[in-house]
Amino acid sequence: KAGVTQTPRYLIKTRGQQVTLSCSPISGHRSVSWYQQTPGQGLQFLFEYFSETQRNKGNFPGRFSGRQFSNSRSEMNVSTLELGDSALYLCASSLVGLASDTQYFGPGTRLTVL
């Protein structure tokens, strides 16, 4: 079974731009969660989607948003990029979500904001 895939793997943007990242979960998984990883803050939870609905949310500003499609694929959008948004963005999928089961992570998208 294929693992979680994320595209693109690397991205360079400038301040003020917006970016969209994509995540395809493991087949059959309906929950997708997004995390931001930085050397200073570590791994921080952004949000979780299940059946096209945001079910849980971390403490990030409204510039960070996401959505999930009927095939469980998810996208994350960051608007008005800031230098501090440079990070590795990870998505993780699980069968039904954080409450119950193991999350499997993708390789991440490395975002650099110049």
Next chain:
Amino acid sequence: GESVGLHLPTLSVQEGDNSIINCAYSNSASDYFIWYKQESGKGPQFIIDIRSNMDKRQGQRVTVLLNKTVKHLSLQIAATQPGDSAVYFCAERGSSYKLIFGSGTRLLVRP
């Protein structure tokens, strides 16, 4: 590869020795704990988990111990191998069902 964390605590062990990686968690209401391994350029990989109604769980070459009294979690790796070199994270699931990750420990295995 990508740097996970530039200033992580580091544990250096000789190949073949046992490794013990420790983690203090924050929320006494957390009911589920997970250890992840992250190699350079990759996402975190699930190693082993434990629920709060247990104090020990064993996998293949790995054991997780949970001490709820002092809110402490440890990961023991038996007969450490070069392929075990990575950053290890513990994570706890709190009452809001969000996973909260620790800051990580870098394990270096000396040949």
